[in-house]
Every structure is written in structure tokens, then in C-alpha cells.
Amino acid sequence: MNNELEKLYTRIIQRTTINLRELEFDVKPYVWDLIPPGQMEKFYAFYGITDNHPISFYFKHSGLAGSYFLGKSQVINSLLYKSDIRGDELKKKGDVLQFKNFEIELSKDEEIYIEDSALIKTMVHNYSHDPESLEQFFIKNTVATHYSNIHGAPCDGCFIEPFATVDLTTVHDCVIGAFSYIQAGEINHLKIMPGTIWVRSPDNFDFAYRHPRNRLKKYIDFTAESQPQGIFINFMEERKEAFERIFNAMNLESPEPLPDTSSLDRYAVVDLQTQIGENVLVAQRAFLKNAWLGKGANVQENCFVINSRLEGLNITAHGAKIIEADLGRNVFVGFNSFLQGKANSRLTVGKECVIMPHTIIDINEPLVIPERYVVWGLINDEKDLANNSLPIDDFLAIENKLEKGPMTFEGSGKSFITAFQKRIHHILEVNGAFFDGKDNRGHAQKNQDISFNTIQPYPKGTLKGLYPTISIQP
Template sequence: MKTLKDIILNSQLFTNQKNIDLIPTILVPQKTSNVFILSANHICKYKIRSSYLLYSYILGNIKIKNSILYSSDIRGDELKSHTDNSEKISIKNSLLLNTLVHNKSQNQKFDIKNTISLPYSNIHGAPVDSSILHYFATIDLTEVKQSTIGKFSYIQTGTLDHQEISPGTIWIKTNNFEFLFQHSKHTLDTYLGKNQCGKIYQLLYNIENKLIHKFISGKLEEQQKVNIPPSSSISSLSIYENINIKENVFISQRAYVHNSSIGIGSNIQENCIVSESRLKNCVVIAHGAKLIHTTASDRVFVGFNSFLQGTKDYPIYLGQGSIVCPHTIIDAEETIHIPDGHLVWGIIKTQSDLKNYSISLQELMKIKTIKKENFIFNGSGQAFVQAFTKRIEHILEENGAFFSYNNSKGHAQKNKNFSYIWLTPSMDKPVNLNISTNNKEEQC
């Protein structure tokens, strides 16, 4: 076996020793696989030159040059086959480790260049230049230049230029409002640890090994048979055990779903874990979120990289229409009930913690300033609630939650027809691949 650092050093793509020292020690087997997706619903144009791809998943109009991608998902999945001027994702001179990249959903070029992102980070509609994303960092709908995003931080500010974001920062800012929360160092040490040994890593370790094994083996069908309704889909690159799903459900690649039920119109996105849980109707589990022993009522939203750890004795209940902010931690030391129509954030262990880390959406709509523990909100609460609600509705629609058999197809319906190209390159030679198809169904 080689280590990922060996591959990086041998590639000579990255010469800054300080940046190389950030890279974790990961053993890479000699046999590796990458998955390229063909679909009638997406323009398929891949151009990959002098790059190393390990266990990665590629979909859309994407160019990769002089980069290393390890266990990353590069998804141009909002691209429409009827659009001539569709967006292109370009990744150049970058190192993406176990990173999820989604396109910006606009007709423009979406660049990631001169950038390092560490495991479990999300680049979601966020062009990036000359920046570093640490573990579990998320940049969302934000153009980032020459900045450092600390671990377990979530940034949605539109632009970010020449800034260093402290670990555990949750920052959402528009012209109408600003939401700012700071996780404590103690919380980050407990849940992430100094050497990837925190509670979240402990949960991820065995599941990540299962997912990598699936990529190496290329065996997509060795799972329990599940009755999948015609309007629902489960990615062949997910892992699921003992589940029940209803109509219009979408379970994305790299999701892990175990001993759970998923109601009508709900979706579980990339890198999510849902175990011993029940999702009712139109529930959104956003990228990287983890739910254990949790019941989510109708129209609940659980944000990026949130960690909800209930137990059999102390389950978590999310009330109807509640919103769990990105990078929220709920680690139940007693049974936790989130009331209907509430926004929650921060670190919650007992029911009394909700006093500092929650507010009803109706109350939030009426106020302009909140100051609580490690938290400040300024601006229009009404604009915040409306923006969040609008985005949740968009996510549900795009994922096919409102599908009828005549219209409103989303990922749950379209992703049933993926075809897979399984590529196992040599570890000693860079990848040199070109795939180009037009958008006619018979050629995908």
C-alpha cells in the first residue's frame, strides 16, 4: 500500500510543505475505483488530465486538471439536458479529500483552483480560489478567495475574501440579516478531537470503510432487497439495511441508512447517516447530516453536517416544520423534544438547553435582534425565515418530493436511469480520460 501523502509528493502537484502537512495519513490500496455517471438528464463531458482520482464519483459537465481527488463527489446534478449554455465545473491545481462539490446552478463557469479541502468538507455552489477548507467545513453559495475555513465551520455570506474563519463558526449573512454562532473549543475537541478521534469520527469510521469497499469491489447489488416504489430511487452507491421507503423518496450516493423508515417525499443526501430513525413526509436530510434514534415529523429540515445522536433510552423528536441549522449538535443525555415550528442551533444535550439554542419561527419573524450564548442575530427575522423556507421548498421540488405521474420530476425519478462507468486506473500513472456525449437520450 501507499499513503496519500506519498501520492501527493510523487505527483509534484503540491510543493508547499505546510499544506502537505495538513494531509491525514491515509493508506491507499493498489486497486482503486472511480465511478463516472451517464444519464439522459445530464450533459456528460468529462476531461481529466494529469490527475489522480481515488474512489471518486463524477457527474456533469466537468473538467479536472493537475488535481488529486480522494473519495470525492463532483456533482453537476442541476445541469439540464435542454440547456445549451450549461454550467461547467472546473477543478485545477487542487486537492480535494472526501469532499462533496455541487454546482452553482447558474449559467456560468464554476471554478475550484489552487485549493485544499480536507475530509467531510462541502463546496456547495461556491467557487473557490487559493483557499483551505479544514475538516467538516462547509462553504455554501459563497465565492471564496484566499481564505481559510476552520474545521466544522459553515459559511454562507455571498463572498469571502482574504479572511480566516475560526473553527466552529456558523455564519449566514445577506443584505437583510446576519446569523452568527460560535462552537466552543471544548465542543470541537469532544466531537471532532485533535487526531480525528472525536464522537463524530467514531460514528463515521466503520461506515466509511464499508463505502470504500463498495467502490473498490464495484459490486453494486449485494444488498438487501427493498421494495422501492416506482417514483422513488436509492443510489446503488449508497448502503442500506432493513429500511422501508414510501413514494417520491430519494437516497443519494454515499448515504448510509439502517433500520429506518422514510416517508413520502423525503430525501437523504450525500454522506448522510440515518440509523434507527423515522422520517415522516417531506423531510430533508442535507449533505453530511447524521441522525441516530431520531424521529423527524413532516417538513423537518436538518442542515449540513449536523450531528443528532439519540439513543434507545433517550431518543430525539423533531417537531413538524422545525429547522435544524447546519452544523448543529444534538447529543441526547435525556429525551429531547424540539417543538413544532422551531429553529435550533448550537450544542444541545438536555431539554433545558433549548432555552439558549432555539426560537420559534413565529417569534423570530417579529424580531430584529437576538443575543444569546455565543450567538448573535441582527436584521430581519422575517427575511431569514422566508429565505430558509423558500430554499427548503426548492430542495424538496428538485429532489422530486412533489412528483405526480404527469409532471414535477426530480432526482428521485430521474436518477433511476443512471448508467455507470467503473474505472480502475493504475496507481503509478496519472489519469488521462476524455468522455464526451451530447444530450440525446440514446447516446447516454
């Protein structure tokens, strides 16, 4: 890494560490070697222009290698490596947000504001749900690592380990352990252990689970002075080359006649066996190999669908992987879930199941999940499944509390399930799954006319790898 870049990275790490001083957490040994020298100047960055959302980009004194920008965003004094800053669901001027008894109107279009932060292969999406900062979805003094998701979650002073997700949560001065999923409204000064799944709605419900540390390590292991390791990392590495080809061509042809109502991003990898139905959204950095996608299915960023069939109205949330599996209609697969069937031991998921975010199902015998189940945790066989699932109807009946294996649930099961179902409906809606040829247009229909623009860093000199100051306005 050359001088200016190194200085910038040092400064970002230092700022994050200062924010985390209460937790006595030193960021540097974890991340210093994560951005390989030479990589920051090697890849172009790119941004999309559509006529569906306001154009506004501002980049200053930052490295942006391989990163993608779609919505309104500012990036200042930051290093983004192969990260996605989508922002096409940001709130707009005049939108009214209901927060408890308050109706708050936006005074201007929301923007994603990234300052003094380093994001490595991080997905930033959705809109900020912090009523204190409706117009700014901020990410400050934060280091986020491989395949983490920052989803509607403003962060200040955070260290986010690989494959962790912060979702609809404002996060101040926290360490989020590897493969943790946090959806908790607001958290402060916490060190979240790896593999924690925590879904909390204050006064309504609190779902908590932690992946067994010794079994999780096989999938993702992240320690100081070492690259992240494990099955998740290997899985991504093995498919890296397929993406290189598509990032290296200006124009690509669609492999298949695609329905008019569906969109397949030009930065997705798709083979010729794949079949795409109506109202389907395939986002960039998605990977489809012999995938059958029924009407209204979506495959979001960093998702992989391999030798699998999705009947329709399926949500495959950011980072989810579905291999050798058959999913019924309306199955929801949460963020970064890893559903690994095998050719001789396929996974079958019944219709309307909810696979909680960050669930691992990795089987060596065929496994069938019945219809309408909620599934979580780490599942290698029938026994694990029995310990880590519950029929939705049983969940709906919980009034106070339930403990099942390492999972604890407090509050109203109905409130929890209803919140999930509402969200699933909303996700399908914004993605265009319900488009009828006229109404209910969503990303699947709107994303068909994105034009992509590439930007490159200084190729030489002390600023090598950093980008010039770039402003793009309507």
C-alpha cells in the same frame, strides 16, 4: 506515495499556501499525511451517465481514487480522494440568472472546473452562485479535507478543514476552520475559526454562532501533523466496512420493493428493516439502518439515518446524521448536523422545525423539540436547547437584532426565515418530493436510470495512481 503523485501533491499544497500567504498559513503540516500512501492507486473512480443532463467529463494528470462524477466536469492536475463531484444541478446554456438588477444569460452549459486542487472525501454539488463566473464553477489552488462540502461555492486559494461547508459563497484565499458553515455571498482573505456558523445575506440579515471550542473538540479536532480526530471521525470509520461491500460488486439488488417514484442509489448502504415511501431520494454514500422514510423525504450524500423515523417531506442535507430520532413532517436538517439520540433517550423533532446546518444534538435524556422551532449550536440537554433555539414565529418577529447565548442575529428575521423556507421548498422540488405521477419530476424520479462506469489509474510505473487523460462527450 510514488514520484509523480507526490510531486503533484507537493505542487498543489504549495500553490494553496502561496494563495494563503497573507494569513501566514502553511497548509503542508495539516495535510501531508492525510492521503495514506497506497490509497490513491487502490480505488477505482466512477462516473454516471443518464439521459437527463449533458455528458461531459475531462480528466487530465490527476488522481481520482474512489471519486464519483455525475455532471459536466474537468479535473486537471488535481488529486481527488473519495470525493463526489455531482454537478447534476448545474446551470444550462440559455438559463437566465437574476442578480440584483441584472438578468444574465448563460452563454454555455456550466461546468465544474477543478485545477491544482486536492479534495479529500469532499462533496461538490449544486451550481455556482457567483455572477462573475456563471459558466464555470471553479475550484482552484484549494485543499479541502474530510467530509467538507463545497456547495455552489467557487473556491480559489482555500484550505477547508474537516466537516466544514462553504455554501453559495465565492471564497478567495480563506482558511475555513473545521465544522464551520459559511453561507455569505463572497468572502476574501479570512481565517474562519473552527465551529463558526455564519449565514449572511448582505443588506438583509446576518446570523452568527460559534461552537464552544472546548466542547467541539470532542466531536472534531484537527491540528497540524495529526489525522482529524473525534466522535465524527469515529462514527464514519465504524461504518466504513458496510460501504466496501457495495463498492466491490458490479450489480446489487434492491433490498426492498421500492416505489416507482423513489430512487435508491446503488452506492447507498441499506438494511432490510428500512422502509422507503413514495418520492423518496436516497443518494449515493447514504447509509440507512432501520430507517422509516415517509413520502417526499430525502437522504443526501454522506447522510446516515439509523433507527429513526422521518414522517415525510424531510430534508437530510449532505453529511447530516440522524440516530434514534423521530422527525415530524417538513423537518429540515442542515448540512453535517449530528442528531444523536440513544435507544433510551430518543430525540423527537416537531414538524416544520429547521435544524440549522452544523448543529450538534447529542443527548443522554430524551429530548423533545416542539413544532416550528429554529435550532442551532451544540445541544446536550434541555438547557442547551433553550439557549440555542427559538420558535419560528419569534424569529419572524425580529426586526433589527437578537442576541441569544453565543448567537447574534442582525437584520430582518422575516427575511431570514423566508429565505430558508424558499430554499427548503426548492430542495424538495428538485429532489422530486412533490412528484404527482406526472409533473414535478426531480432527482428521485430522474436518478433511477443512472449507468455507472468505473475508471482506474495506472497500476504501475512512475504514473502509478494517476489516471490517463480521459475525455467523455455525448
